[in-house]
Amino acid sequence: HSNLERVVSEYNDTSKVIQPDTLYRLFERQALETPENVAIEFKDRGITYQELRVMSNRIARYLEMNGVQTNDFVGVIVNREIETIANILAILKTGAAYIPINPDFPKERQTYILQDGECKISLTPELAKSIISTYEESKSDSKASPDQIAYAIYTSGSTGKPKGVVITHQAVTNTIIDINSKFKVNARDRFIGLSSMSFDLSIYDIFGAFSVGATLVMIEDQRDVKTIYHIVKEKGITVWNSVPMIMEMLVNYMDEEEKKPSIEAIDYDELPDLRLVLLSGDWIPVTLPERIQDHFVDSKVISLGGATEASIWSIYYPINQVKKEWASIPYGYPLANQTYYVLDYNSELCPVGVKGELYIGGKGVAEGYLNAKEKTEASFIEHPSYGRLYKTGDVGVFTQEGYIEFQGRKDHQIKIRGYRVELGEIESVILEHRKVKNVTVINRKDKRNQDVLCAYVVGNQSLDINELKTFIGSQVPIYMVPTYIVQIE
Template identity: 75%
Template sequence: IVKDGNCKVVLTAELVKTIVSSYKESKRESVAVPEQIAYAIYTSGSTGKSKGVIIKNEAVINTILDINEKYSVNETDRFIGLSSMSFDLSIYDIFGAFSAGATLVMIEDQRDIKKIHDIVKEEKITVWNSVPMIMEMLVNYMDETEKKSNAGVINYDELPELRLVLLSGDWIPVHLPERIKDHFVESEVISLGGATEASIWSIYYPIKTVKAEWTSIPYGYPLSNQTYYVLNYENDPCPIGVKGELYIGGKGVAEGYLNDKEKTEASFIDHPDFGRIYRTGDMGVLTQEGYIEFLG
């Protein structure tokens, strides 16, 4: 990443401490504008070499403000920071919280599920944002704890403050939303999806009930000012019920890959009808109900 990004400075924990301790408050007004680059964040590299995704301020702000508005995030909310800063879920944790005046409680180790449980309880966490596996670990832990303490009787007052559960980044087990609501009875459970190349998330589905015949949770509907397309090999829209490749359009689409024109041109396409869209490489289908089903 240092080589690929032509990085001039590497911030370490010790260097940050030094900078903070010598920092003097500036009276200058912010000169940031929507068209400026907010960050370049590297993909996991699961398909080979990691790629630096360039995101502008206006692209990521669109996602953050949309989620905050949809779910009334405000200064009374308390987030738990579960994701590494190398993972773009952390972008929402940080700026979703701070743009609303909310509190962000960071944790040291996302594998320490007892500590996570204690923090959610003691810090009165209201907003949870993670991959499904970490939430599944939490409800497993709570199930086991309750079995030991009161023979499996669910204590509905255990953690009443958690009101919003955002799950993304992997398949959501179909029984997980119901298990979450067993413990957090007032919570809204939201499935989110998209790509790092389209500003954290581009699609959502509020999981109110899980139908018995479902084998997966619906991928959902596009977020505000974003678009999702199911296209065939000629880049034309697939009919309802016909499998195709998923493309993302709208405000969240990245500028491209850092210092890599070839990969940018291969993944970001100027479509004659839909404008600039990102080719996700994922497959999906548009259902009769109007939402997209993710197929892998």
């Protein structure tokens, strides 16, 4: 047993001096140092750090005039626009925290999040454009401090309502600074912004880039693989961060493209500027890393894992080569100042090779769920030996090789397109329909081995499946609407 303790404590010996910081200061410092660097490119626009700083200062002035103070929450409707990022920066500057709201979500869900988060005010890109053209810049220094809340991100909740994960500045900057130093991210890098800004991967895109003076190239639609391909190629993208499925889409497209007899002789060797590929949020197909390296010869592919509840990522594994016998890519080793444990039902260490539940500790652990004491107490525990831990609901095993292997979920939560989906949430929405008596939702694999949702419904004779689909779509995001709805006796 003491040997096990030793092995696990060595595995979790990740301490590294990272000065507590705020997301806003990471940006501001860089804006003063490299004002002329391009901060964001989107469609045909490019704006410098200095211009972005002025924009966000004007919005900050608007927030000050409207009584927004430190520790308030402010909603941001996160359309893919440069102004959305200016909105986020402005909120953080005032010492308030932002709650991102996906504009594609049904109105009811948007309203629920704004109310549940007690948002003082909410910002949209349209509002930002009018503020930027009429307001002076805020002259005050940033009011944010590292121990204050930076953001609350809403994720699917098992009881039918999403819950907001509350993260402080020091927790999230710890992750960002560590990743940048591990992979030597610098001012010459060019990030591609694929993830929705209501998803925490986007926080690394934005502030990973802004903390070093790099450029963020925003993508309008992450499903538009042709445009993604051209942007990677023509804009010299060097850093990619997404769920595995989007990268898989890109290499599939490239495989097809390169088979075609080309009218213009495209030299595919010109493509590889991409040097760093960060994949997380779902299983990485074991064949994918090699396929990526076939196209992007010099790229490093890194598997990352963790939870929104522990500041983007907590564990990583550089995929140098995939061994024949691997059933999955190793989950890996904890990031700086973070810890990972495999515990049994008594919250004690599982022996090497024995399955248990994964817990995350260290600097990234969330404050809890917003205005939800019971949910917080159920998921965040005070461990007698390991301090405050987040109980992930993931299952894994500590291997003989000295790293953790991920083995799926122990509950009814799954990932669809990288988004967290609680089957219970979908079921409770369907049960609200007056013609539905009973329902069960399960996930199955389609031909491409992707998860799809199937709902089996017991209802009145007059229940119309299309009408039910529309009803579900008015309550939950599109990725939570079951692909198949089957009426059963």
